Amino acid sequence: MHIKRRREWDLPESAATPEAVVLNRRATLAGLGAASLGFGAIGTARAQTPMAVTIEDGGYSAAARRFDPGRPLTPQKNAERYNNFYEFGLSKDIWRAAQNLPVEPWTIRIDGLVEKPFTISFDDLMKKVKVETRIYRHRCVEAWAITVPWEGFAVSDLVKLARPLSAAKYLRYTSLADARAMPGLAIPFFPWPYHEGMTMAEATNELAFVGTGMYHQPMPKQDGAPIRMVLPWKYGFKSAKSIVRIEFVKDQPETFWEKTSPDMYGFWANVNPKYPTLRWSQARERLIGTDETVPTVIYNGYGKWVASLYAGMKQNKKLFM
Numbered sequence: 001m002h003i004k005r006r007r008e009w010d011l012p013e014s015a016a017t018p019e020a021v022v023l024n025r026r027a028t029l030a031g032l033g034a035a036s037l038g039f040g041a042i043g044t045a046r047a048q049t050p051m052a053v054t055i056e057d058g059g060y061s062a063a064a065r066r067f068d069p070g071r072p073l074t075p076q077k078n079a080e081r082y083n084n085f086y087e088f089g090l091s092k093d094i095w096r097a098a099q100n101l102p103v104e105p106w107t108i109r110i111d112g113l114v115e116k117p118f119t120i121s122f123d124d125l126m127k128k129v130k131v132e133t134r135i136y137r138h139r140c141v142e143a144w145a146i147t148v149p150w151e152g153f154a155v156s157d158l159v160k161l162a163r164p165l166s167a168a169k170y171l172r173y174t175s176l177a178d179a180r181a182m183p184g185l186a187i188p189f190f191p192w193p194y195h196e197g198m199t200m201a202e203a204t205n206e207l208a209f210v211g212t213g214m215y216h217q218p219m220p221k222q223d224g225a226p227i228r229m230v231l232p233w234k235y236g237f238k239s240a241k242s243i244v245r246i247e248f249v250k251d252q253p254e255t256f257w258e259k260t261s262p263d264m265y266g267f268w269a270n271v272n273p274k275y276p277t278l279r280w281s282q283a284r285e286r287l288i289g290t291d292e293t294v295p296t297v298i299y300n301g302y303g304k305w306v307a308s309l310y311a312g313m314k315q316n317k318k319l320f321m
């Protein structure tokens with residue numbers, strides 16, 4: 001059962017409940033024997049109602065919640081069975097086909113403007129980074145959204161490992177393209193392999209995350225095993241899956257979606273309810289699992305962390321700057 005409540009994200013930032021307060025309330029309720037209550041309903045009159053969001057919401061540390069998602073988690077099954085991974089086809093129901101993704105061995109090439117280009121195996125990379133859990137909202141440009149506990153590490157850890165030269169201003173990251181496993185590569189109008197980009201300032205922002213798992217498990221193949229980007233303030237298409245190469249470059253790289261549909265999808269692609277996509281509004285979003293629709297928030301609600309990156313930049317209609 002889904003509990004409707006007024007969300008922090010629907011309020012101006014100044015009116016949101018600080019997490020410490022919410023956590024204290026939660027501890028108090030737990031002390032009252034109400035530990036089975038979902039985090040999402042704490043502090044509302046309906047908190048007494050028994051509900052089924054408990055397991056999905058429970059058991060995550062304050063650290064995992066420090067980017068307060070303000071929403072119940074999407075049930076795991078819903079999040080993992082509704083995907084975009086065009087290498088496996090255009091439908092949302094590609095999770096079975098994606099089981100053909102070859103993930104072992106997996107290597108990632110780090111090159112371009114770095115001190116010394118190198119190739120590292122996924123296993124070796126995992127020994128060099130600090131893995132943590134972070135609960136983030138994820139907003140697709142198609143106006144659906146999920147809230148997911150990701151496992152992974154900060155993109156800034158990867159930047160440190162790569163040792164970029166000062167001339168490097170952008171990262172260009174590329175997904176695997178393996179025609180034997182990926183029938184979608186036969187779709188002619190896409191400029192495969194899937195590739196996206198971000199600025200160094202975005203990559204080193206605290207929020208930028210590399211996902212290696214979700215719901216306490218290794219990344220499912222359909223969600224971009226073994227390693228993908230997770231950039232929660234941008235539309236989901238910036239979060240490329242199954243990454244095999246990260247290149248440091250001087251100039252803003254042209255991206256997969258800019259090449260595919262330049263009048264629809266821009267480089268920045270920051271979530272912005274004010275600017276509709278050519279054919280549909282971005283004002284609201286549908287929550288996968290409940291189908292409830294809720295208002296979309298600028299930067300997907302993460303303005304506190306990222307708005308300064310874009311200070312002084314002019315917004316335009318191409319998906320926000």
Ligand code: MTE
Nearest residue numbers: 083084085086140175194236237239240241
């Ligand atoms: N990465 C690759 N390689 N191929 C894709 O088709 N789709 C993007 C992004 N990353 C995509 C991709 C889009 S449009 C979205 S919304 C998210 O992946 C979806 O992530 P999810 O299926 O894990 O929810």
